[in-house]
Amino acid sequence: MKILIGDDHHVVRRGLKMIILDAYPKAFIEEAAEGATLLQKLKLQKWDIIICDISMPGRSGLEIMQIIKEQAPKIPVLMLSMHPAEHYAIRALKLGAFGYITKESASDELIQAIKTINAGRKYITQDIANMLVDENEDLFADNQPHKQLSNREFDVMKMIAEGKKISDIANQLSLSINTISTYRTRILKKMKIDNNADLTKYALDKGII
Template identity: 45%
Template sequence: MIKVVIADDHPFIREGIKKVVNGKMDLEIIGEAENGDELLAMLEEKTPDILVLDITMPGQSGLELMKHLNDLYPKLPVLVLSIHSEERFAIRALKAGAYGYLTKTSISDELIKAIRKITRENRKYITPEVAEQLASQVDVSKEGALHEELSDREFEVLCMIASGNDVNEIADELSLSPQTIHTYRRRIKEKMNISSNVEMTRYAMENNLIE
């Protein structure tokens, strides 16, 4: 029996995953969490075979949490299930230690297929879309794209600003203070030599970072 833990702050997403997973004889959901703190507390008591993790959660982001989990539970494979397209976060998730990256449109047989491959074969699950992103990394210049210089949280804020969210909306979504978001925005501008939100949006559009 493959034991699964879900970490996602959206109840309807967790219900969707449970509905798909619980219909399989060889899979069992043994726990669910809606944020990083709940997940870490749960893992002290339960030992899953795989963690299905949302990449955007309140407080500590999924990418930050994954790096922490790699230190605490290096043998626990993590499958990222995100609302964001592969262009935005897949490569960062894999670099952070994820065994696979699926979008939330894949809460179906694709999810089951990924869970089984990762746990039974101890191999990463790479979709054609993620493979395309990996290939594009090979083609970029040595200097790389400007957004590659950003931290995971800075990149997340960049994408949210470029998508039209204001500072207060981003702060609420990420459970951070508006002042913290202002700090991230300032760092983004400095690192990317960008002077305005309009320039951020233009850059994000040119680099397929807006969905």
């Protein structure tokens, strides 16, 4: 089995690798600390599974997954995140992810997720299945303004709501300050919110932060 792990934290990559090798001692595992490296390695091997962190430097994990689906649509991608499933799982699955697990639950769920994906099925926990049901119900109730945001806009919205400065967000996402300011304006307009304080209140009410 050939597995590519993308995460910007060495300790996380090492931990995931140890978990996998304990169950699959003969597995061939490569690592990537950033999106650009992951995409380069994508072209060098025929991978059985790609495990990709949502929060990668530069391009987000969701953007990386979109590129993977364009360049190698048959390779299943398991999304990994420090964020609870309700924040990103539905977005990841809509883009074609074969599963979503949190870093907190990786020690318990990673091998089961790999086995499920190897069997050609998506790894969807009961919690995520319930969220999918709720998502369909929300289509008929226009009460979730943040779901109108693109994946990048959602990332920026979350960071603004957490109180991060525009310059810090720009640095984290490898974008210009003007670009982040444009995103902020677009986000406030789409969500019909007037300022950062109200955005933070909304994010707290919805459990986004």
